[in-house]
Amino acid sequence: MGCERTKQIGAYHDDELPAAEAESLARHVEQCSECRTELERLRAISRWLGAAAEAEAPPDVLSRIRQRIRPRRDRIVFRIAASMTAAAAAVLIVCSALLWQRWQAAETTTPFDATWATLAVTPSSTEGLVLYFGLPTNGENEADVEIFEDLLDDGEDGNQP
Amino acid sequence: MSRGRKPAPYGTIPIDRRNTLPTQQPDGQQTDAELVRRARKGDNAAFSQLLDRHGGRMFGLARSLLGHSADAEDVVQDTFAAVLRGLRGFRGEASVKTWMTRILVNKVAKFRRSRRVRRTIPIDAERDAAAGHRGRMGQAGRSDIRMDVASVLRQLSPEHRDIIVLREMQRMSYDEMAAALAIPRGTVESRLHRARQKLKDLLRDYLP
Secondary structure (H helix, E strand, O other), X not given: OOOHHHHHHHHHXXXXXXXXXXXXXXXXXXXXXXXXXXXXXXXXXXXXXXXXXXXXXXXXXXXXXXXXXXXXXXXXXXXXXXXXXXXXXXXXXXXXHHHHHHHHHHHOOOHHHOOOOOEEEEEEOOOEEEEEEOOOOXXXXXHHHHXXXXXXXXXXXXXXX | OOOOOOOOOOOOOOOOHHHHOOOEOOOOOEOHHHHHHHHHOOOHHHHHHHHHHHHHHHHXXXXXXXXXXXXHHHHHHHHHHHHHHHOOOOOOOXXXXXXXXXXXXXXXXXXXXXXXXXXXXXXXXXXXXXHOOOOOOOOOOHHHXXXXXHHHHOOOOHHHHHHHHHHHHOOOOHXXXXXXXXXXXXXXXXXXXXXXXXXXXXXXXXXX
């Protein structure tokens, strides 16, 4: 029958027993060969494993790890800067497109580009109704009015409208 | 709650608990807690000091648990990345060392679950496996001892390997191991006992 107190040898070896228990077990170990052998085995294992413990990492390992881990604050600043740059680029593109559109519109002006924003109908003393449309200021209002007068032609001159 | 105590003449001065904790070790270096406090505020130099102070130990621990340097480096990198992310949530209930060890142990467990163990075995270990255990306990040079330990540790279950490495190579207390492994102290004791029984069985030809 093994000694009951060998179960405590591990904690005693690890210095995890309360002081009073440790003292009691120490006295017991002096008397008990089984417990003494168990303690010696644990000490041998500890020496052997402890000798293999890695105290330091190879020098390049930590430097590689440090390079790969970017501190959080730097990551946040980087993200904010990237977002702002993207937003600025988007604004620039939109503004450029709008300016291009306006420039294109200024280059090509025809009567048919007349805006329909205003439509005035006014009686004329000699020619009936004259339709006036709000037209771009291209100085050709009279000709345009003539075209639309034809639309109102009542056939007086013998021609069909 | 004060009873019958004379009120202070100029009111009470609130105690800032942060200022009562030691910020320096006896050797003049800043404590881990102080480095964490500074790192939490974005002090990169403080985080770098934590890495310098604990990186080697963490690498050794990971290497002992995984048996492979490249895997250990990956796990340590993941660990410190998690430490960086978790700085704000660290409440100081355990020591910084125990906290980081717990993260690493979790990362090791995750690594074991998600990846195949590398089949490439370091050349020295292959030679050792072919020769069998040669009883080099306490005799050979450092690299030979390390090689033999690695081959023996590989024969333990992950649970037993973890507890043996934390106790014997990291010199952690039972309470620290309980915190790092998130298990009760009683489980630490019983698991350590069983792991040692297994080790004694593996090394019976070389022990007293």
